[in-house]
Amino acid sequence: MVIKQLSETLINQIAAGEVIERPASAAKELIENAIDAGASRIEIATAGGGKSLLRVIDNGCGMSAEDLELSIRRHCTSKLKDSLFDIHSLGFRGEALPSIGSVAKLTITSRLPGGAEGSEVAVVGGKVSPVRPAPANPGTTVEVRDLFFATPARLKFLKTEKAEAGAITEIVKRMAIAFPAIRFVLSGTDRTTLEFPATGDDRLARIAQVLGSDFRDNAIELDAEREDVRLGGFAGVPTFNRGNSAHQYAFVNGRPVQDKQILSAIRGAYAETIPQGRYPVAVLSLELDPALVDVNVHPAKSDVRFRDPGLVRGLIVGAIRDALRREGDRASTTGGGGMLRAFRPGFSPAASSAPSPSGGWSFANSSSRPFSPTAASTAGFNETVQQPAFAAMNLPTARAEAHEVPAAAPDVRAEAPTPSYPLGAARAQVHANYIVAQTEDGLVIVDQHAAHERLVFEQMRKALSGRRLPSQGLLIPEIVDLPEEDCNRLMTHAVALEQLGLAIERFGPGAVAVRETPAMLGEMDVAGMVRDLADEIAEWDTAQGLSAKLEYVAATMACHGSVRSGRQLRVEEMNALLRQMEATPGSGQCNHGRPTYVELKLTDIERLFGRS
Template identity: 40%
Template structure:
């Protein structure tokens, strides 16, 4: 080993090393600078970026400003106006480490122009790669403007790790939405390459005095399908909105959690919220939640990580337990039947655990009963064949099912005709439709027994395979909607989805921007069945949030086709004609993987004549 003498690192090197931890990408610069503006009491914050933030980031605020002397101090490491050394546990601001400005300054060309509220003049400091270039008087009426050019110019290695411009813009949009959600009294404007992406006015309240920002950001649909949570005792209080079990999502990206107005992404919340919904939603679905927790600063440690996105609570068990019980209580109250007054069907609660993920209610243009539970019931005829059960159990469950379901024998000549005309029933292993049970299962008779088909599961697989084939052969046809569908998704999601509009065209989906928070769907794929556009768009948004790095949906072909299939399938609960049922059976026979649905569940079960004979002890 070569012996090197120990040397003290220079301030510049220390700052660049620290920048590695605090400033990972343009997003981190925006986070730190917006936090500074909020700490300075700003009422209006404008965030402008160019080329996803790598060329330029400008944050303008109307906060209290910085004096000339403090400008020099502010860019020094561990210099902060927000922490008293006598009591470092008492943290009341976003910042307290005094690291952000020196870190950003050391890896970019930074300019801060500011005018302190008590002063008549503004000053500007220019820093290049951590070295002060000059400090000069400047013209500025109020507040602070921080300009960060050529981020990572001095640490080019970092540039290699940056994602595409569009994904940087997307994460920045998400971050600003998260800030805006929790600071409804501050106006936020986000401009990317000259285009206004977000624009939230301050103090928006509706007639009842409710803050409307939650609806603006998360969408009216979320508000309609969520309940309020509110709790306050001793050193802890929290409030927010949490979705009804019937309105679940694919991932936990929709957890918007805050502690003392700080954006927190901590496993603690994911676990607690999941536990609160235990047994109410399928294990692979997540609720959507906006939760604002306020806690005595002495009861929480926010200094867990330099980015301050995680927290440790002193009494974790108490907070977890309270969250779980309060969320469950709120859901239970909203779900209780109402004695009088108007009942909002979307608030109705289905206590049984469904086999398929619940989705937002389908739009009215679909020829399907809107409020019918779309999934097979927990105890059904076909499910019982999944398990090994004794003959008598099967017998019991069949009679039970036949008693409870709306059993309908279809007298239709076309059945016999189809059977007669078939040269050999061997070529139709799934047989011919005899009837439909519970508007959910198709019963068909084959040569050697009978078959029960889960119509939703089967149709979903058929659409998926058709879609995949069409994609591979590059011939997905789309059909314009007579009336374009407007989907209210909230500004955050709208922005994310619109970035993928070109990719979506390949899937036959044509979308456009409609205001800041809506998407207009003009064309949908021409496939079997109609597409539940809203359900599809919501799942797509969740997927897109998950794939931060991808710019082209082709990479996720299977998943996107799966989403389309799932939302364009014939739902359980829809009455089918015999022709429709037979068409499904014939397609299943000619489709690969048709014995399982998209989610791996069986699409059909068969009971042979031999098994029937055994069941009735006829052998």
């Protein structure tokens, strides 16, 4: 077998298989070139999903005839000097244009801002035509026709025109978010014109253009720094979520990336606040020394590798969680409109059980004000107790069972109901599960079990980094029969469980004895909780140990010890629950990510009855 040198055309076609996977890949490379050229306006036109035509026009610095001739040669670039550790541009490999030219019909026309005339070069299936003079506006126009005509096998792997056009649209959106000072226009026979006017330094305005105006009302600004790594951007409130992760955008030094580590950090930051199967909306921008990140992992340049991935993950998780705690609980502003639409004629009853666009039943309009656990929300705790005037409501007066109502501080007493609190004053309990409270400008409906579950969980979470939770000894230890392997797993983490107030010991090969339970949980199904804990530990028990997963244990224990659905509460108990929710961070969602309350403004109610 004889070794031979491959032809330049075949080399370029091999390289094109890595760089140009689909029309969206070509669009990405051409838009990056336009941005690196200093363009303030970029127009993209397509036909046939980008397979028949892809044209990118910019008003950047343009190229001379000499530069134009070099631009279609492999590994010729103006953006890279002598090192891969100091990259400040989007492109740097010098592969995009020759790769496109090897599999398509490529024409590049360019003119310098002060030039008398422009120049043009054409590449068809790897064959280069001489550079010739051509009329052109200042800047560069790149036209790609019949993509992959020289490699027909690649065409068989492309998706439908609509899918390919959607992929190009997604590329333009990511670039538009990254560079708000640039005007982007996307048009073509297969789509309506999509335009993103320049917003200058107002990054949130550009994000709102891409993600919708609702994001502006539901976004929390991020600004954090750790060891010369800076994180900016915006994170959506937990109740403003979507059915997939397509609305999560990440940028590293201005470069759009799709890094699994960053997406994993976003999931971790929203743990216990987003329902299963739903995804938060977030736009993150990381700025760090180029030497600390490798962008040359793949020819497509969409993957990156950080020198200290743990630092980056910790920064993202910590910044988002701090922002959520700082902003307090806020209902998504999209729910009120969804509820009003549901009452319109022709509304299908089957749709009444579908979640709102935000993923939760969060009925609040744009005037919704968040509440946060500050002194203002607990100001009434130490005031003189007045007899609540609820006799006419004929509310149930069942005696509260021990430990089922959230424990208040020793000096906390039930306050006179008043709508001035963020969550208002309790007015009724319906179906023995939902608390209806009146606020100054609307009403709030609270799921009592979900709310109390979150309150108990937050108290247990504090115990993970502090003192041991108070426990109550059982007069007769509860013996729980389990498979031997489950007993072994539980005993491996017995010390950590004891920190949460659950004291267990081995009772033969196939059983454990429970001697103490957390005092805050009160009367509960001990055997059921222990079996659930064994199942969860079996699912995630890894070499990392319990420390990284201990909050899941606390969540399971909290669920077993919360006020159950169907428990009738007195007015004082309902108001105590509302006040403690206001004083507890994260109380807007239960441990499983479902909302604990929904809010409907008075203006929305009036619209339902045609009063406004």
